[in-house]
Amino acid sequence: MASQIIREWAGINAFALATQTKLLELLGTLKQENVNTLTILVMGKGGVGKSSTVNSIIGERVVSVSPFTSEAPRPVTVSRTRAGFTLNIIDTPGLIEGGYVNDIALELIKRSLLNKTIDVLLYVDRLDAHRADDLDKLVAKSITDTFGKEIWNKALIALTHAQFLPPDELPYDEFFSKRSEALLKVVRLGARIREDSSLTSSIPVVLVENSGKCHKNESDEKILPNGTAWIPDLVQKITEIALNKQASIYVDKKLIEGPNPNERGKLWIPLILCSNTSLL
Ligand code: GDP
Ligand code: MG
Helix, strand or coil, X not given: CCCCCCEECHHHHXXXXXHHHHHHHHHHHHHXXXXXXXXXXXXXXXXXXXXHHHHHHHCCCCCCCCCCCCCCCCCEEEEEEECCEEEEEEECCXXXXXXXXXXXXXXXXXXXXXXXXXXXXXXXXXXCCCCCCHHHHHHHHHHHHHHCHHHHHHEEXXXXXXXXXXXXXXXXXXXXXXXXXXXXXXHHHXXXXXXXXXXXXXXXXXXXXXXXXXCECCXXXXXXXXXXXXXXXXXXXXXXXXXXXXXXEECCHHHHHCCCHHHHHHHHHHHHXXXXXXXX
């Protein structure tokens, strides 16, 4: 296969100067730690803003965005390079379709990741949803069944539609923290991670506003209702996860296909031998 020419990350130049400066600083931090490539896997239900978030990070309209459910059926990898650093973002189809887990999409996602390394899982949902439910649990379960619990060591939750007025005059930050807690709880349940495990308590939650109507500060940076410039904040959290000392997830054949049935049989042999020995 011809080697792919990776395009320059020109979209950075379209950001406000203050945002550009912070992003280049973060890329510098990664390079200092010898991280020259970063692969981000974007997952979540359909219509939550996954593709829009990919476009926001790249700073260009690279993947198609739709207000309706029909998304691109296959994962799409977007790669950009800047000053010797390569960013790969994998946009994926929604994992929930008509109330069920989209197994075909999941299978295509798995296969497209063969021999790749996931450095960060960007799990996307909406801030302006009032309930975390069984579907969220199912999504977390599917991700865990596919990549193993360890994927949550490398996860970051992004909540879109962040330019939003909470109901019942709840303060914005209070609504954000309640929504985050509720979502983390179902992720923990779906992934079967114990409440006291450090796995989910350390998953950061960030806010995203992809709309063109996003407010801006005096430096022309896109900001959230609480004043945070969200693009540098998101990239900072991505950087922290990439550098968090936990292993990235390498997707090999074994991970994709699950334990080989023959191997599964072999696993029982030492167990049987052990139980026999203990009887002696
Ligand atoms: P995906 O199915 O998860 O990839 O979601 P898309 O990125 O295609 O977005 C679905 C719809 O939500 C589109 O109409 C987007 O314009 C809209 N959308 C996505 N993110 C945001 C956001 O942060 N704020 C607002 N207001 N709309 C958004
Ligand atoms: Mg999409």
